[in-house]
Amino acid sequence: xxxxxxxxxxxxxxxxxxPAAFWWIWLSILVNWxxxxxxxxLAVYLTLERGYSPYHTGLVVSLIGLGGILGxxxxxxxxxxxxxxxxxxxxxxxxxxxMVLVGVCAxxxxxxxxxxxxxxxQTAARPAMQAALTDVVAxxxxxxAFALNYWALNLGVAVSGVLAGLLVxxxxxxxxxxxxxxxxxxxVVVLAKVPETRSAPGSAHGVSPARPGQEGGDPGTSRPVxxxxxxxxxxxxxxxxxxxxxxxxxxxxxxxxxxxxAPSSYSLLYGLxxxxxxxxxxxxxxxxxxxxxxxxLTASGLLMGxxxxxxxxAVGPAAYAGCVVVWTLGEMLQAPAGIAAVSDRAPEQQRGRxxxxxxxAWSAAAFLAPxxxxxxxxxxxxxxxxxxxxxxxLLSAIGYAWTTGPDHQLPHAEKPSDVRAGKxxxxxxxxxxxxxxxxEHTRRS
Numbered sequence: 001x002x003x004x005x006x007x008x009x010x011x012x013x014x015x016x017x018x019p020a021a022f023w024w025i026w027l028s029i030l031v032n033w034x035x036x037x038x039x040x041x042l043a044v045y046l047t048l049e050r051g052y053s054p055y056h057t058g059l060v061v062s063l064i065g066l067g068g069i070l071g072x073x074x075x076x077x078x079x080x081x082x083x084x085x086x087x088x089x090x091x092x093x094x095x096x097x098x099m100v101l102v103g104v105c106a107x108x109x110x111x112x113x114x115x116x117x118x119x120x121x122q123t124a125a126r127p128a129m130q131a132a133l134t135d136v137v138a139x140x141x142x143x144x145a146f147a148l149n150y151w152a153l154n155l156g157v158a159v160s161g162v163l164a165g166l167l168v169x170x171x172x173x174x175x176x177x178x179x180x181x182x183x184x185x186x187x188v189v190v191l192a193k194v195p196e197t198r199s200a201p202g203s204a205h206g207v208s209p210a211r212p213g214q215e216g217g218d219p220g221t222s223r224p225v226x227x228x229x230x231x232x233x234x235x236x237x238x239x240x241x242x243x244x245x246x247x248x249x250x251x252x253x254x255x256x257x258x259x260x261x262a263p264s265s266y267s268l269l270y271g272l273x274x275x276x277x278x279x280x281x282x283x284x285x286x287x288x289x290x291x292x293x294x295x296x297l298t299a300s301g302l303l304m305g306x307x308x309x310x311x312x313x314a315v316g317p318a319a320y321a322g323c324v325v326v327w328t329l330g331e332m333l334q335a336p337a338g339i340a341a342v343s344d345r346a347p348e349q350q351r352g353r354x355x356x357x358x359x360x361a362w363s364a365a366a367f368l369a370p371x372x373x374x375x376x377x378x379x380x381x382x383x384x385x386x387x388x389x390x391x392x393x394l395l396s397a398i399g400y401a402w403t404t405g406p407d408h409q410l411p412h413a414e415k416p417s418d419v420r421a422g423k424x425x426x427x428x429x430x431x432x433x434x435x436x437x438x439x440e441h442t443r444r445s
Contacts, residue, residue, distance in 0.1 A: 018145055021136045024193040025129060028186045029149055032092075033156025035182020037164040037175045038099060045172045056108070058370075060115045067119020068363035075124030076131075076356015080349060084132035085196040087352070088125050092187035095121030096180040103176025123363055127355035134343035134351050135197035142343050143293070146336035147285035154277040199348060225353045230403055231345055235361045237399030238338060242365035243372070244304055244392040245331065247385070248273075251373045252311070255382040256320070265317065269324050276328045284332050293344065296337040297400035303330030305393015312386035330393070341404050 038045075046057040071091075078087040098121055101114035130146075137145045167175045226232060253266045288296050307327025314320045338358070346354035376385045 018141060018148075019136050021195060021197065022133060022145060024189060025133060026149060026152055028088075028189045028194070029129070030152040030156050031182060031189065032186045033153045034159045034163075035179055035185070036157065036160045037167055037182075038102070038179040040161045040164045041168050041172065041175055042102075045175075049172050050111075052108075060112060062367060062370075063112055063115040064119035064122075065363060065367035067116040067121075068123040069119075069360055069367060071120035071123035072127055072356045072359035072363050074120065074356075076127035076352040076354070076359070078124070079128035079131045079352025079356070080198070083196045083198050084128045084135065084352065085190060085194055087128035088132070088190045088194070089187045091121050091125035091128065092183050092190065095125070096183040096187070099176055099180040099183065103173050119363075123359060126359050127352050130339055130343070130355040130359075131346075131351035132194070132197045134346070134355075135199075135348075139344060143296075143336050143340040144282075144285050144289060146339045147281055147332075150332075150335040151278065151281040154274055154281070158274045158278065225350060225357055228345075231342075231354065231357075233399070234341070234345075234403040235357055237396050237403055238358060239361040239365055240392050240399065241301055241304065241334060241396035242362045243369045244308060244389045244396065246365050246369035247308060247373055247389055248327065250370045251377065251382075251385055254377065255311075255385070258382065265320075268317075269320055272321060272324050273328050273331075276325065277332060280329075281332050284329070285336060288333065292404075293337050293341045294401055294404040296333050297341065297404055298397045300330045300334035300337065301393050301395075301397030301400055303327060303333065303393075305330075305390045305397070308393065309386055309390025311389075312383045 043057055043061065046052040046060055047054065052060070075087060075091060078090075095118065098114055098118035102111065102118055105111040105114050133145060133149070134142065164175060167178055252269075253263070256266050257263070304327050307323050307325075307330060310326065311320070311323045314323055339355070342354050342358045343351065373385060376388060
């Protein structure tokens with residue numbers, strides 16, 4: 001019995017009937033996030049161990065976010081050009097090397113460069129991974145597949161936070177080295193077990209169905225992603241949603257401390273969020289399985305806006321916990337449905353670039369949201385900020401309803417690839433061009 005079959009049997013019905021390639025990628029995600037030891041202690045390391053001021057600490061963290069914007073763009077392009085598997089391996093190895101550099105760089109300038117490069121590597125793997133999963137998972141199964149990934153991510157984050165606290169007792173360098181080792185292990189898993197899922201341009205298998213007005217086929221002849229105006233609008237809507245979501249990590253601790261709550265209070269709320277995702281993500285995904293992407297994403301915007309908007313009225317731990325439940329439901333709905341919607345729309349030979357542009361919205365929000373929220377807090381106060389979040393959630397709900405409306409259909413006619421059909425090999429052979437020299441074009445999903 002293979003590890004993938006063991007995982008499929010151990011998890012509930014939501015995990016059944018997914019191909020082996022999915023489970024190896026899923027396992028690499030779990031390993032990667034379980035080994036993300038540096039993230040929980042990075043700010044503490046910079047302030048206490050390196051003696052950085054809060055301003056310089058924030059600058060280094062922002063450089064990681066800036067690198068993330070560059071990484072998602074490069075990772076998406078590379079996934080389409082050189083392959084999903086190759087991009088994943090390169091990104092993981094690059095990230096591991098940069099993680100070591102962050103732990104050993106002595107000068108502030110070198111550390112800043114290492115932080116920027118680290119952000120590039122960390123996010124470059126995401127569009128390649130998402131494109132690979134799109135290649136191997138049937139359209140009707142994508143939302144639950146991405147939900148399983150999000151569940152693994154949150155489980156890994158919860159475990160890594162505990163392990164990081166144990167590792168730091170042996171020195172911060174041990175934390176960075178262990179993080180790098182876990183990332184390298186991801187690269188090994190991908191290299192050994194994950195096949196290349198990108199079909200050769202003009203291949204006869206793995207094609208996606210088309211939508212009127214969108215070209216497919218060879219990346220060199222396909223319509224540029226930025227000319228897909230409906231998709232660009234979808235990304236901008238996601239930027240609004242992600243900016244609202246970022247306030248959970250940046251503004252909520254600040255406003256709670258201003259109201260006299262101890263840091264432990266926010267930690268408990270953050271733990272409640274992680275617990276809800278681990279316990280409810282899979283059941284919630286099964287509950288909305290038959291719903292359209294448009295309905296799920298619209299509901300996610302409404303719940304996110306409502307949960308954070310109600311924070312303005314929260315008095316006492318129970319009220320804050322109630323708000324956490326509401327916006328966590330929005331988070332759990334958006335995370336898999338958003339990626340699945342991108343997978344549905346992207347032409348096969350541009351899946352990496354579509355996922356990369358989508359990921360850029362999240363990276364840009366992580367880079368821009370803290371400064372914008374700080375300005376609102378300084379000039380308008382916490383109530384103004386949370387009301388702005390409520391408006392942002394409503395705006396994203398309306399935007400999602402428009403950009404993923406009735407004309408956004410699931411491509412159920414998509415022909416399964418060899419990998420999805422269980423015929424994967426570590427080094428699949430290339431597909432011969434048609435004898436008459438004609439090129440087959442992928443159809444728009």
